[in-house]
Amino acid sequence: MSTGQGDGEAGGRGVDVRHLRAFLAIADEGSVTRAAARLRLSQPVVSRTLASLEKHLGVRLVDRSTHHLALTAEGVLFRDKAAAAVGAFDEAVDSGRLRHWPLRLGHAWSAFGPYTTPLLRTWQQRHPLTPLELRRIDDRTAGLTRGEVDAALLRGPVDAPGLVTELLFTEDRVAAVAADGPLAAGRSLSLADLAGEAVVLNTVSGTTTLDLWPPHARPAATVTVANTDDWLTAIAAGRGAGVSGASTADMHPHAGVAFRPLDDAPPLPVLLARRDGPGHPALPRLVSLAREIVGRSRP
Structure with missing residues (x-):
């Protein structure tokens, strides 16, 4: 894979890390314009880079039918794979200065309840190189099915396809x-x-x-x-x-x-949910810490 910025187009060279970075920036920002600003590239270059990646894969990754871009179902699945590939690449070529790849934890309301602050503080102490970002998103799966977060704290039964859930505790x-x-x-x-x-x-x-x-x-x-x-x-x-x-x-x-x-x-079940498939490499540590914190307060 090439690391140079260049113009981000594949040409005859296939897909390289620039295409993955451009796609991930679009997925995070929900806008080609904001993704281009983040990458310090022009908007046409980022648009062509995305189109080239989609052509190479043979699938549409981003739904352009609305003003606010959204990932297609294929885009949601590809995001985790792209993020894992970019993270592995960065670690391999820059092991002394690892890029901080945030772990995005969504919730629609009340987060982790009384365990929210202990979770955030303990995570910061134990995993300072992996920021845990708590994001409130008004959606039944707190942005998880749309690829906006890596995991989500959800309440009540969740029947969205493609998700794996774990019961953490119940609350009155x-x-x-x-x-x-x-x-x-x-x-x-x-x-x-x-x-x-x-x-x-x-x-x-x-x-x-x-x-x-x-x-x-x-x-x-x-x-x-x-x-x-x-x-x-x-x-x-x-x-x-x-x-x-x-x-x-x-x-x-x-x-x-x-x-x-x-x-x-x-009582209302409180669940930790993630997509069924490759995801952020820190997810197992998040699950383990969530269990530990709940266990501290349980008889």
Whole structure:
């Protein structure tokens, strides 16, 4: 493989590391323009480099049908392979000054709950050359299926194809109600207590649906939102009540929202998910550390 910048085109020489770097920059930035700026190349050169790589592979890696570029299914699979190849190349030719290849950990809300800070601090102490980047992405798989992260902390059942999940712990569910409303007066609540209210549902990244209630006792009205911030705002405004995991109370406090234990709701599983296939080489260490930190606090 060649390491020079050149114009990034394959010509008759096949694919080299420049093509992989250009693809990875586009995948990370979601834009050819920003990828070109990051690589210090012109936009036409980066576009031709991507087209040359796709022609060589015989598949389309990037969906150009929208303003914000997105990886195709083939692009998501290829990203891990390309990143592994570039990482191995950099280590082989620059072992004294290894490039820091961040491990991107996604979450839609509440991250790792009470274990978030211990996880980040311990990782930094043990693996200073591999930054652990925590990214909040409002998506049911926190960007994992789109290739935006290497692993994700997810809550509730996950049925997206091509993912491998591991249960780390379960957390109790809580009711979220307006702090100045009548339901906030109780020390704990039940699903029946919420059935007389409209229920605020995060339909993009949340886990609560009307199926949480018995068919004969479901709330009559719902308010739908697209992220945790809007969910909290709607509840604080008295538009309805919500249900979430216990970590939400600590990770997303809001002056207008009171969280109360929900006595009769099933616990919420917290999962560590990754794509089924080659991935970031530090993933096994992340899984091991997550287990260790949870184990420290478990009887």
